[in-house]
Amino acid sequence: MTLSGKHALITGGGTGIGLAIAKALAAEGAQVTITGRRQEVLDEVATDGMTGMAMDVRDEDDVVGKITTAVEARGPIQICVANAGLAEGRATHKTTMDFWRNMMATNLDGAFLTLREAMTSMRQTDWGRVITIASIAGVRGLPGASCYTASKHGLIGLTRAMSEEYIGTNYTFNALCPAYVDTPIITRNTENIAQRTDLSEEDARNTMIKTNRHKRLIAPEEIASAALWLCQPGSESVNGQAIEIAGGQM
Template identity: 75%
Template sequence: MHLSGKHALVTGGGTGIGLAIAQALAAQGAHVTITGRRQEVLDEVAGERMTGMAMDVRDEADVDAKIAQAVEARGPVQICVANAGVAEGRALHKTSLEFWRNMMATNLDGAFLTIRACLPGMRAEGWGRVITVASIAGIRGLKGAPAYSASKHGLIGLTRALSEDYLGTEMTFNAICPGYVATPIVDRNIESIAQRAGVSADEALRLMVDENRHKRLIAPEEIATAAMWLVGPGSQSINGQVIEIAGGQM
């Protein structure tokens, strides 16, 4: 229970990776504010140490207001997990400006707005841990997903720059870059990939699995374990790092 008394915020915390991280944080004593677009989804998983709060990370006013409410109720956010994101592939010549802007607004602007709103509390407390959930697409680019890859490259750049800004403090900034994880996002992408590639659902799943070096989907709990390491005792010198979780070297 080494996180007792800490207030953590996890965007996209109602399902998948975000939920696994939120549950792990709560298990170690933190009070976790989980956010997402649908309050009913958050309410289904909220509990004694997890409070759901509907929030659209693309909306600056909503992010600022909701995080202020969370801080008023549970104290300054000391652990910020910017996890909310969308993952969808589309060839560049088929990418509309609307599609591009929504990808950036969710994956990159959303992280920027969330971290910015949480920073004052960390600065005042003199301690903070920021984790961004990026992707292997942010390291090497993902075929057929230029908008998604660009958003995740930007997220890694933001994380690294912040780590430089706060060197020498008790605040750290790190990015986790998973391969394909067994989450609802993968389930939704099976149909999309099958349609684009003209293959069966099983073949579409195999295409994703084969991108992971160990040839299996990653469990959300594996990502949560890495997150707990980054916020746990002895983590103060892990800063500005891009941690690949993809079953092998990328």
């Protein structure tokens, strides 16, 4: 139980990657606060060591208030995983300002607000780990998804800048950059691709699978294992990194 007593906050913790990370941290003894927009979803998936808290990362007042409440209940946040995000492709010439602003508000503004507020209590402790869930789109351009790509590039930049702000301390900041992961997002993207093209849903899904270098979807637990390693002894010198989890070189 290497993380016994440590408070972890995970946004977007009700499904997919966030939930897998929450379970991994809780299994190591962390007290995990998972957030998402729907309280009923969080209550349904929360197991021992996990507490659900509805929070909209796009709303500054909500983020400030809810993180304050979580800290009062479970102590300073020492592990912060900024995972909440949207993943939707749209050609640049079809990208409206509403689409752009909502993507940025969720993927970048939401991460910034989460990290800023988490650091308020983390800085009162002698150890902390910050992990952002970016994407392989954060280290290269993803065709047909310029808005999403820009948001994830920005998230990696935020992570690297914060690592420099706290260099030499016991806080580390790293971004995990997965390729296509087997989550509900894949199901939604499969339907969207099929609707926009002449592809069947099976062919649309295979298009994403073939993009991964090892020709399979990545399990959420693989991302969770990487996040857990960053929170355990032996990872102290890994800081300011964009760690690609893509089944091979991209």
